[in-house]
Amino acid sequence: xxxxxxxxxxxxxxxxxxxxxxxxxxxxxxxxxxxxxxxxxxxxxxxxxxxxxxxxxxxxxxxxxxxxxxxxxxxxxxxxxxxxxxxxxxxxxxxxxxxxxxxxxxxxxxxxxxxxxxxxxxxxxxxxxxxxxxxxxxxxxxxxxxxxxxxxxxxxxxxxxxxxxxxxxxxxxxxxxxxxxxxxxxxxxxxxxxxxxxxxxxxxxxxxxxxxxxxxxxxxxxxxxxxxxxxxxxxxxxxxxxxxxxxxxxxxxxxxxxxxxxxxxxxxxxxxxxxxxxxxxxxxxxxxxxxxxxxxxxxxxxxxxxxxxxxxxxxxxxxxxxxx
Amino acid sequence: xxxxxxxxxxxxxxxxxxxxxxxxxxxxxxxxxxxxxxxxxxxxxxxxxxxxxxxxxxxxxxxxxxxxxxxxxxxxxxxxxxxxxxxxxxxxxxxxxxxxxxxxxxxxxxxxxxxxxxxxxxxxxxxxxxxxxxxxxxxxxxxxxxxxxxxxxxxxxxxxxxxxxxxxxxxxxxxxxxxxxxxxxxxxxxxxxxxxxxxxxxxxxxxxxxxxxx
Numbered sequence: 001x002x003x004x005x006x007x008x009x010x011x012x013x014x015x016x017x018x019x020x021x022x023x024x025x026x027x028x029x030x031x032x033x034x035x036x037x038x039x040x041x042x043x044x045x046x047x048x049x050x051x052x053x054x055x056x057x058x059x060x061x062x063x064x065x066x067x068x069x070x071x072x073x074x075x076x077x078x079x080x081x082x083x084x085x086x087x088x089x090x091x092x093x094x095x096x097x098x099x100x101x102x103x104x105x106x107x108x109x110x111x112x113x114x115x116x117x118x119x120x121x122x123x124x125x126x127x128x129x130x131x132x133x134x135x136x137x138x139x140x141x142x143x144x145x146x147x148x149x150x151x152x153x154x155x156x157x158x159x160x161x162x163x164x165x166x167x168x169x170x171x172x173x174x175x176x177x178x179x180x181x182x183x184x185x186x187x188x189x190x191x192x193x194x195x196x197x198x199x200x201x202x203x204x205x206x207x208x209x210x211x212x213x214x215x216x217x218x219x220x221x222x223x224x225x226x227x228x229x230x231x232x233x234x235x236x237x238x239x240x241x242x243x244x245x246x247x248x249x250x251x252x253x254x255x256x257x258x259x260x261x262x263x264x265x266x267x268x269x270x271x272x273x274x275x276x277x278x279x280x281x282x283x284x285x286x287x288x289x290x291x292x293x294x295x296x297x298x299x300x301x302x303x304x305x306x307x308x309x310x311x312x313x314x315x316x317x318x319x320x321x322x323x324x
Numbered sequence: 325x326x327x328x329x330x331x332x333x334x335x336x337x338x339x340x341x342x343x344x345x346x347x348x349x350x351x352x353x354x355x356x357x358x359x360x361x362x363x364x365x366x367x368x369x370x371x372x373x374x375x376x377x378x379x380x381x382x383x384x385x386x387x388x389x390x391x392x393x394x395x396x397x398x399x400x401x402x403x404x405x406x407x408x409x410x411x412x413x414x415x416x417x418x419x420x421x422x423x424x425x426x427x428x429x430x431x432x433x434x435x436x437x438x439x440x441x442x443x444x445x446x447x448x449x450x451x452x453x454x455x456x457x458x459x460x461x462x463x464x465x466x467x468x469x470x471x472x473x474x475x476x477x478x479x480x481x482x483x484x485x486x487x488x489x490x491x492x493x494x495x496x497x498x499x500x501x502x503x504x505x506x507x508x509x510x511x512x513x514x515x516x517x518x519x520x521x522x523x524x525x526x527x528x529x530x531x532x533x534x535x536x537x538x
Contacts, residue, residue, distance in 0.1 A: 023392050054522045055488025087525065092533040131532040164523045180515045191519040200533060242536040254389025 019241050020209045022095045024136075030236055031271055032091045038262050038269075039232030043088055046227040048086045090232040097201045099148040111142035120147065122155045130156045131199060149202050164196040173197075173208055182215040191230045213237045222247055235263065239270040245300040248290075252304070257286050265295045395454055401467060402453035410470035414477040419468075427481035428469060429462040429496040445493045448501040461499040463506075470507045473512040476519060482506055488521055 022028075029035060068076070119138040128134075128247045135147040135155050144282045147155065157167050170193065172179055181190050190212050198205035213234055216222065224232045244267050249261040261281060268277045275296040294304045362470050396482050413419055422518050423430075437459070449464035463469050469478060482498075490510060493503045513519045 027534060055484075055486075056522055056524060057484075057487055057489035072510055091526075092530060094533045119425050129529055129532045161524065164526075166515075170517070171515050176437060177517050186517070189517075192523045195518075196526050200528070258438075282488065323375055 003246070019237075019322065021205065022093055022240075024095055026240055027094045034257070034264060035236075035269055036090075036232075036309070038266050039048075039090065039235055040085065040261050041084065042235055042259055043231045044226055044259070045084050045088060047080060047084055049227040050087055051080070054249070073085065084114060088229050088232075090229055091195045093233060093236060094201045096203045097149050099150075099203075102148060103146045103148070105136060105144040107143040108218065111138070114142070115140055119149060120155060122159060124159050130160060130162075131201070149199070153199070153202070162196060164193075164242055166197065170206070173204065177209065178211060179211075182212060185219075185221055185298070186275065187212055187216055187221060187224045188228055188230065191225075191228075195230075205241045217243055217246055220246055220250060222250055235266055236270070236291045239263075239267045242271065242274075244300075245298055245304065248293075248298075249300070249304060251289075256291065260290050261286050264290060267293070267297075300322075335400055343402045348420075352430070352473075397457040400453070401455060403452050403463075405468055407470050407472040407475055410468055410472070410478070411475055413468040414475070422466075427496075428466070428478070429481070429498065432462040432465075432497045434497050435459045442493070443501070444500065445497060446499050447497045450501075460500060462495055463498055471502065471509045473509045473516060476513060479513055479519065481507070483510065488489050526538060 005085040055308065071302060118140065121136050121138070131150075133156065134151075135149060135152050137147050138144050154167065156162075157165060161167075172181060172190075172193070190208065194205055194208045194212075199209075216225065216234060217238060222231075222234070225234050235244075235247070238247055244263055246264060248260055251257070251263065263277070265281065268274070268279075271277060276293045279289065279292045279296070294301060296303050325510075433443070445461065446457065449455055449460035455464065463471065467476060471478065482496060483489070484491055490507065493500070496503075498506065510519065514521060
């Protein structure tokens, strides 16, 4: 085993973005059923986008045609929607694994110098997930410890390789290549590949997410992610870092006041100490709820409040305001 | 008696070797002269003969190159075009005029006898830098088409727009050498993120990551 090889430096020490690290408590918030529900609603599932033709190099089957009654069609539509919801499962947001604090299982000094290389022991029992599999390393000096992230990735890839994941780290996640991809607006591709390549608790995965989401936020590329499984993660990232204003502005621009309300609700749950956290949403008073957020917490008050009154009027006069 | 014979023999060899330097005698003709004299071959150091003959052959070889006919510039591939030029060519008007919007292999037809084409295409179209066939494959025939991970416009023509697989040489007619280059270049381009593709869906079990969640 060549486990002594270290990861390329630039991958680990990707430029430290001024984003909050995910802690256990934020991760717990993400898994809350109400947050999951809100994030799913915000995703705005578009069936034509979810079930678009995927190109894995597979053999294609001809479509099936059926005669159905209206009831049966409705039933099938519902089934399709349920399948779409399953496809919208968000990659979990969990705290990054800390490789500097590996659990030491035993330190047998008698074994000192038993070999020149490390021994890795992997539990390959059927039915254990990659995240929970027990992998330990015996160092040449007799130390028996938990395997670190890189060792876990390599062992899991050797014994239970995932389709689409590679043993080596793809070059596209290097800083310059990643930036080029972001500039080309290939956000979905980056996020999909990162999700298949890495475990959600990998530090590299967190770095990639931070870079991509920051780029999306700065360039207002929210529409690229809408109706994909990553939109919920994006919203959670924005709420966690207190930068939901751009998305809110876009929602208001496009007359999606409902989405704005859900977004602020997520923000309230993620930031319970914020000023607007105590404001309760009353049904039918969406605009006031959004207004209260803008007044209390928004950092772009002037832009939002300048825009908001006209939006308010338009909605009540029934005039369709064009986007942008 | 044997001494004089040896002496004569050595003189013969010296004379012969001088002849070799001056005239271009082939290796195959060497033993005939010696056989005629009926001298014991054991006393002749064989290395000397071979070394001399090698010099002769080399001299001959260089002479042959000089005599070679000039290569048709249309078939000369000894100085390949750099990739940057190839990339510019694919975006140029000349390319558009030549191929239009179709992929480069679209109107290429393989030459073969009988009704069915052989399963594999030819091993290579270019031998020692010169096109060695009358019907070179779609990549070899155009010297401005260079396979390289950064030449994305060319690589994408060999990826199926229907299901994203790399097209077979049976369909494109590319020779085996260029097809291997294509596979390598496409893999490198995908690794660098220059070509995007769809990834299989990964399903997470939330219980693994947060035990209390449903």
